[in-house]
Amino acid sequence: MIDRYKAIERILQHVKADDLVLSTTGMPSREVFMADDRPGNFYMIGSMGLLSSFGLGIALLTPQQRVFVLEGDGSALMSLGTLPLIASEGPANLVHIILDNEAYESTGGQPSISSHVDLADIARSCGYGHVVRVDDIEGLEDALLGVGSHASPQLIMVKAGIAPVEGIPRVSHSPTGIRDRFKSCFRGGN
Amino acid sequence: MDAQAFWNVLKARGLTFFAGVPDSTFTAAYNVMVKDPEIRYIPAVREDVALGIASAAYFAGRLGGVMMQNSGIGNIVNPLTSFSLMYKIPVLLIVGWRGYGGPPNDAPEHWIMGVKSPEIFDLLDVPHEILEADGLESTLDRLLAVMHQRSVPGALLVRAGVIE
Numbered sequence: 001m002i003d004r005y006k007a008i009e010r011i012l013q014h015v016k017a018d019d020l021v022l023s024t025t026g027m028p029s030r031e032v033f034m035a036d037d038r039p040g041n042f043y044m045i046g047s048m049g050l051l052s053s054f055g056l057g058i059a060l061l062t063p064q065q066r067v068f069v070l071e072g073d074g075s076a077l078m079s080l081g082t083l084p085l086i087a088s089e090g091p092a093n094l095v096h097i098i099l100d101n102e103a104y105e106s107t108g109g110q111p112s113i114s115s116h117v118d119l120a121d122i123a124r125s126c127g128y129g130h131v132v133r134v135d136d137i138e139g140l141e142d143a144l145l146g147v148g149s150h151a152s153p154q155l156i157m158v159k160a161g162i163a164p165v166e167g168i169p170r171v172s173h174s175p176t177g178i179r180d181r182f183k184s185c186f187r188g189g190n
Numbered sequence: 191m192d193a194q195a196f197w198n199v200l201k202a203r204g205l206t207f208f209a210g211v212p213d214s215t216f217t218a219a220y221n222v223m224v225k226d227p228e229i230r231y232i233p234a235v236r237e238d239v240a241l242g243i244a245s246a247a248y249f250a251g252r253l254g255g256v257m258m259q260n261s262g263i264g265n266i267v268n269p270l271t272s273f274s275l276m277y278k279i280p281v282l283l284i285v286g287w288r289g290y291g292g293p294p295n296d297a298p299e300h301w302i303m304g305v306k307s308p309e310i311f312d313l314l315d316v317p318h319e320i321l322e323a324d325g326l327e328s329t330l331d332r333l334l335a336v337m338h339q340r341s342v343p344g345a346l347l348v349r350a351g352v353i354e
Contacts, residue, residue: 046271050241050269053242082239
């Protein structure tokens with residue numbers, strides 16, 4: 001198990017200036033905001049489950065940029081049908097990371113069903129070309145070093161613990177502020 | 191209206207990035223679209239997924255489109271309110287209007303949504319227009335102007351038989 005905030009910090013250390021980072025609603029977006037607030041981050045502060053499809057559209061339209069999609073097990077389960085769709089469309093620049101803590105931590109830690117189903121297995125059977133499951137920070141580091149070397153979408157499933165960090169602020173940017181600065185970092189045209 | 195003419199009007203306004211879930215209202219339009227190399231269409235698994243994909247076009251300075259049946263309006267209420275309308279990201283919803291006029295038109299599963307479709311868009315303050323067999327350009331331009339001015343999604347409601 002990896003502390004989720006430490007996992008997010010480590011992921012963001014591998015993010016380059018030109019990369020786009022999309023994070024799901026609830027604590028993950030707040031933690032990304034706290035760890036490394038940057039214009040190329042899109043904080044999906046509402047619409048649970050929508051991040052992966054939005055990320056797919058973004059990845060298809062700016063193929064020269066790496067697009068990190070950071071969501072939780074609850075969000076991934078809510079939009080499970082998007083997994084085979086991403087694999088089918090196949091953008092190689094999409095890096096899908098599921099922070100799986102087997103719970104809806106943002107709403108009080110209620111259990112999800114991901115302790116009974118392996119989201120990495122599901123991604124593999126959906127057709128993701130490269131899938132890794134990591135349980136410790138060294139495994140995450142190795143997986144992140146491999147990002148960008150694959151010819152199809154890749155998925156990293158991070159088994160994360162429930163360890164709420166105190167004092168995580170809400171994203172302070174306005175929704176249109178998040179939109180506009182993200183747009184300024186988007187390089188794709190057609 | 192001829193399906194090719196329908197696409198010509200949309201393409202002339204830069205609408206070439208679409209995602210959707212099919213509806214029989216658009217069978218003719220669909221068959222033309224999939225043969226057109228200028229149009230990118232992603233076959234989404236749900237209407238909210240289609241909205242998420244198509245909205246990405248905004249960041250490329252374009253307008254994305256969603257093709258869907260009105261039964262899927264329920265699936266996009268949350269993304270419309272806590273994504274599209276909140277971030278002010280326009281997207282054109284082209285909605286097949288099944289069950290228009292209510293019973294006895296169409297099949298029973300379309301009767302309630304057939305009556306409620308425009309009311310739901312009104313409730314959410316999403317601008318909408320009804321496509322007739324003539325006048326696509328003026329109808330679409332009127333809708334696009336409101337969408338652009340408010341930076342919000344808009345819906346074009348299409349009844350069976352309008353696009354052939």
